[in-house]
Amino acid sequence: MRKYTNIIFDLDGTVTDSKEGIVKCLQYSLEKTENLRMPEEQLLLFIGAPLSEIYGEVLIDTSDENIQKAVSAYRERFAIKGIYENKLYPGMEVLLKKLYETGYSIFLATIKPKNYAEKILEHFNILKYFTFVMGTGMNGEMSSKEELIKHIIERYSIKPGASTIMIGDRDLDYYGAEANNIKCGAVLYGYGRENEFENLNVEVSFKTVEDIEKFLV
Numbered sequence: 001m002r003k004y005t006n007i008i009f010d011l012d013g014t015v016t017d018s019k020e021g022i023v024k025c026l027q028y029s030l031e032k033t034e035n036l037r038m039p040e041e042q043l044l045l046f047i048g049a050p051l052s053e054i055y056g057e058v059l060i061d062t063s064d065e066n067i068q069k070a071v072s073a074y075r076e077r078f079a080i081k082g083i084y085e086n087k088l089y090p091g092m093e094v095l096l097k098k099l100y101e102t103g104y105s106i107f108l109a110t111i112k113p114k115n116y117a118e119k120i121l122e123h124f125n126i127l128k129y130f131t132f133v134m135g136t137g138m139n140g141e142m143s144s145k146e147e148l149i150k151h152i153i154e155r156y157s158i159k160p161g162a163s164t165i166m167i168g169d170r171d172l173d174y175y176g177a178e179a180n181n182i183k184c185g186a187v188l189y190g191y192g193r194e195n196e197f198e199n200l201n202v203e204v205s206f207k208t209v210e211d212i213e214k215f216l217v
Helices: 019-034 040-044 051-058 064-078 092-102 114-123 145-155 171-179 209-216
Strands: 006-009 105-113 132-136 161-168 182-187 204-206
Touching: 019 040, 019 051, 019 064, 051 064, 092 105, 092 209, 105 114, 105 145, 114 132, 132 145, 145 161, 145 171, 161 171, 171 182, 182 209, 204 209
Parallel strands: 006 105, 006 161, 105 132, 161 182, 182 204
Antiparallel strands: none
């Protein structure tokens, strides 16, 4: 008997390796906004955070107007190039197909705008496996994992508790799950900082996509 019936996946660093597109779009936006350039390794630390929070930390001028200018520059490049500078983690398509055929309800909760997330999943021909995709609004609404997960739970009348697990690579995924009284599986192959989940009460940790399959299927 399956322990879970609902799985909520994060996108970046969990389903897809989106490092190239995100880093290049961040660099483009910083250069265009403030002629600023940052090392790639520093920008990697921000993957998984809302754009407004990233620019609030790295820009010199952190006024709302300048942050929005940077967000617009990021999306200018992302919509054309960055969205496709991306790849599925090995085994992910097979995993999603197996979960779908096993009868799981599969959801996505990402701080990416919903329309971008759906285009990415469609590009890789895996959108068909997801019951629903929930992303941040283009205007910045619903920009926390807590809000995104809550919306999925309420929309599909999912009872909080042991039947649902959030799978993601950042502690934001854990805190979002905890706030909604569901379990969290920690992805260790993504973009989380070293030991990010060390002191958190995660249900299980995954070093590879194969580990997720072994745990759920």
